[in-house]
Amino acid sequence: MKKKMMVGGLLPALVLSTCGLAGAQPVAMDTLTAMEQNPDAGSQMRASTEPVTQESLQEMRRQLEEQLQQAQELQNRLNAQLGSLEKRMKKVEKKSWEPPVEIHGYGRLRWDKHRYEDRNDPNDYKTIWLNLFTKYRINDRWALHSEHEFENNLTTNHGAYEGQGGYNEPGGKKYSRPVLQLYAEGRVGEVNVKAGRYYLQSPYKFTFDDKIDGWQISYGIPTKWGRKANFTLSAGNTYSKIFYGDKENESNYWNEGGDGNLKVVSLIGEIPVAKNTNLAMHYGKIKRRNDRLERKTWSIGFDTKINRDLKFWAGIAKSDSQTLNKSHFLQLQYKEARPDIPGSYDIYIKKYLQRGHSGMTNWFNDDIAEFTHGDYKEENIANNGNDKVFQYSRWGEFNGLRIGVDFVPTRNTKLLINYTFGKMGKCLDKDPGRRYDYSFFRTQWEMYF
Known part of the structure; x- marks a missing residue:
């Protein structure tokens, strides 16, 4: 039972960690792709747990893509706000010094x-x-x-x-x-x-x-x-x-x-x-x-x-x-x-x-x-x-x-x-x-x- 809980908590943790780090996005995607292409990998781990179905992998992939898209949208909004702030600062500097x-x-x-x-x-x-x-x-x-x-x-x-x-x-x-x-x-x-x-x-x-x-x-x-x-x-x-x-x-x-x-x-x-x-x-x-x-x-x-x-x-x-x-x-x-x-x-x-x-x-x-x-x-x-x-x-x-x-x-x-x-x-x-x-x-x- 403990092993099932460990495996059940491993994948959500992996999803959350990849959402927090933009540079880890390709790694997360590659991991899911590798698991789909090679279902025999980690046989020892799956041998002690319930089998992971294709449907569950696709659901996790969908959730991960949604979270990555949300993170990208948040990053775009932050970049736009920073750009607007920079323009306002330049105008203030111009009024102050020129x-x-x-x-x-x-x-x-x-x-x-x-x-x-x-x-x-x-x-x-x-x-x-x-x-x-x-x-x-x-x-x-x-x-x-x-x-x-x-x-x-x-x-x-x-x-x-x-x-x-x-x-x-x-x-x-x-x-x-x-x-x-x-x-x-x-x-x-x-x-x-x-x-x-x-x-x-x-x-x-x-x-x-x-x-x-x-x-x-x-x-x-x-x-x-x-x-x-x-x-x-x-x-x-x-x-x-x-x-x-x-x-x-x-x-x-x-x-x-x-x-x-x-x-x-x-x-x-x-x-x-x-x-x-x-x-x-x-x-x-x-x-x-x-x-x-x-x-x-x-x-x-x-x-x-x-x-x-x-x-x-x-x-x-x-x-x-x-x-x-x-x-x-x-x-x-x-x-x-x-x-x-x-x-x-x-x-x-x-x-x-x-x-x-x-x-x-x-x-x-x-x-x-x-x-x-x-x-x-x-x-x-x-x-x-x-x-x-x-x-x-x-x-x-x-x-x-x-x-x-x-x-x-x-x-x-x-x-x-x-x-x-x-x-x-x-x-x-x-x-x-x-x-x-x-x-x-x-x-x-x-x-x-």
Whole structure:
């Protein structure tokens, strides 16, 4: 009788144990299958008990399958609950650490001094700037960005974009764009997309450095160096003075206001070619819509880390202008000033030949020329003093050096000091004529928030 009770309790125990352990399901099924296929197995045990019929085995199999199905359904419900909980936790984390609206920016206090060989009075400018950036997350793939700039020239008390002559005076820019950027950015598949008013900057800010109203698409290709090769295509409209003083410009040769109806097309390639070296290329075209006057620009350059603390840049550019149309630069920098690392600093030296029509918008890189339009006017007395003859020319070339130091005294601040000196030519012909001594000194304090 005891043996019958042991056998009678063995099979239910086997069923319960296999239901509790998901990994034991195949073993339980195999055991029942083996017992069905080999009823003579365990003959000694069955010899001392009542025989197990085929019907009883099928009933136990059915019960076991029901229990296994219930266990599987319970496991599926638990998995669904865990997945839902994980999604809710991610939403909570996103709300806690990634708010839908972000606002940051920086302020600048700047003092610039220009000295020209042929002028007795040096130009001295003191300005204050405030740039605010906003980001609104539409969803996980798209966001809306904006940049707002507020500036005041403390020397002349003129506001943003007014120029040295004021808004309604000669030399004023006659327009205002306090909203420098306003664009949507997101991803369509593996392609990054921008649309609106955004900042288009060529590699090293060498040939194009301005805002345009249009669209941009960029695509990255992974490389073995761990960095992507990025290709960026941009198109839109911009406000530019690229044709101001251009001898190929027949419609408004000396129009200070420039022309806002300019179409821009730009293609940029940035390709890692070694572990610490990147190659950068740019093709740009700007065309005035009303008379189809256009300018094309090409540039190529590279940057490389010579060692842990030493970095080198170089680049050349050329345009299809009939005047001065070739530029180049070389820069060597030691260390790097990072606003998030107090005490960090860098020291650099830059040699460059910058010419007017090598750039699509900026005549000179890094604010070398004057703030308004960089032209030059001479007044000569003719006919025994009875007539005044104005001779216009534009600074067409600068060839010189810049030495600079950047330092981070406290977190989220930076002090920039640089001194530029060299020769500046005034003509727009192939020969700039006489070159004048020129120097430019800048001190700037930046605060980030």
